[in-house]
Amino acid sequence: MTVTGGDSSLLRRLNAAAVLRALHGAESLTLTQLVRSIGVARATVENALAGLVEQSWVEEVAPVTDGARSVGRPAKRYRFRAEAGCVLGFDIGAHRILAVVTDLKGEVLGSRQTTVAPDLPAVERIAAARALGHRTLRGADLRAADVQAVGAGTTGIVDASGVVRLSSLLPGWTGIDLAAALGEPFGAPVVVGNDTKLAALGERWRGAATEARDVLYIHAGRRISAGILIDGRVHTGRHGAAGEIGDLQASGWPTAPGRLRGWSGEGQGDAEELFTAVQKGDPRAMAALERFADDLAQGIAAVILSVDPELVVLGGGISQAGHLLLDPLRRRLLRQCLFPVELVASTLGDRSVALGAVRLALDLVERQLFEVSARD
Template sequence: MTTAGGDSSLLRRLNQVAVLRALYEAEELTLTELVQATTVTRATVENALTALVELEWVTEQAPATDGPRQVGRPAKRYRFRSESGCVLGLDIGVHKALAVVADLRGTVLATRRTAVGPDHSPAERVAAARGLGHRTLRAAGLRAADVQAVGVATTGVVSAAGTVTVSGRLPDWAGTDLVAAFTEPFGAPVAVGNDCSLAALGEHWRGVATGHQDVIYIHAGHRIAAGILLGGGLHAGRNGAAGEIGVLRSSGWHTAPGRLLEHWGSPEALFSAARDGDPHAEQDLCDFTADLAQGVAAMVLTIDPELVVIGGGLSRAGESLLAPLRDHLSHLCLFPVEMAASALGDEAAALGGVRLALDVVERALFEVSGDS
């Protein structure tokens, strides 16, 4: 949408935004309900609706035919056209890329994944993610032209401009400009974030962190890493490196996953043995959670969060991991720590990418000046 100059055009835009926002936040509304929601005149709402229908952001709903028959003409009902476009969320990791396509209300339309490896070059990793994005769009019956925004989650430290600046697990990945890599193929704005940060955002949007404002997300798997939400929003820090406690070898995060997987091969094997009472498994689990707790405690004491979410492959152990971790934290922290296992599993970061993309769309929809 475009706003022309002058007070009258600004006022029209303000009214359109008010009507569009009311419809975006509701399933559907009548003209009378829109007047009440926007507190402007009926004629003003009608004019705004006419413009929004022409722009294909809003449509009039046909009257329901399965309910009781009404006397007189039914009230016109309008809704936001969530199908007028879509967003794409991508999670580009060391071993996999995952794509999620959602409509403009965030309803997931298709999810696809593909394997990548640590030996892939940056160009090969980007190409795999691009191809995956296009395949996921086709699975949803959509095209690149339908994409309104792309949200990309990736391993490593990401600058505000969307470039990977540090990547301990993929050293060649540093320097990759992900905004440039995905803007042209999908013809839409691109927003980028660290995968743990976007996993925290995903859990806040659709997972166990819904309703919590200050959240720490801990990825516990082949690596241990963290993401932070403050006031319900991402906290990346000045350089995008907030939560990178794993670089401190004294935290125990650097070597703990490797020792665990070297002994047991997989998290499932460890937790199965621990549940069966294997003393070696119980001791290894205790050692691992003790190492994990050191970094978690440092973050908890710094941020004092409402919730700590444990994600990554080890989160599938549930209370087998959470119970000993709580016990360690009870001796390290000043107050009890609320903890929960991830509800979104390995899709958390891609769904965080979807939410990040939706934020871009919403800013464009509801801005009052400039193009949208």
């Protein structure tokens, strides 16, 4: 952007945003370090700092000492006030709602969860999420007025405006404007995404995929679904339906969960019991696991061949089986894919969606703080 002499107000905002960005990326910086980092005059940085301190985004901190008496006046040092606000992240699912609150650098300040019934009406599910959000804030000694942004992950296809365009899992969920429903009680902007896609984002931020940029996340539980990151960003597609191959019979995913139910041949047995039986060498359990791995690998291979990721992260309740499931999956993917791809288990577990929602909300806050346009 070219800034002319008549753009003094815009220039001030650009300088303030540059100072704030530099401080946000560090624990603290001296005035001299800020001048060097931003590349503008000392007086310009001082003016920007004065405004940011007045707005409570920045504060001067005590100089760092090693116990020795310094000669001369100590350097002024400043830090970004991560406690100047907070963000809320929600995971709104069929059986549970989880809320996480963090400061503006992503430090978790508190979390709460509540159990809900799969057949709960949409209005009551939203009310439960709102109430849980307020309880989470109170537990961290925060108020709704402190919330700078809200992120939410939920099942279904979600468009860019935060409307659930299609959901077959939750009653009355199709057509819900979740952004509006969560924005009103907290008085903050809301960003919404599909839960599996946000789980992928959460794993890249704080979980098993921190070193990768192109990531495929597979949720394996009561249902199987995929979330894709390309160059570190959630890939949604035109309608928000990227990666939605779970209803495609040829993927193997519609039949896979059934392999883990009734594996004993008597209509009994769940996934946890199956994996326990596999450890004991039960032939029926081992055969059921092989069939499940066949189905699961077929869909995973199809997505791998489509997007060629660096890393595949397996999440959901079934991922807790660890090497019992990962090893047969690795063998199958090695046969079915053109190139080897690393497959690992989620390290965030059932927090991945909520933390992905937090990251989405933090991205929004950071854009508001650091990006300046001529129209502002």
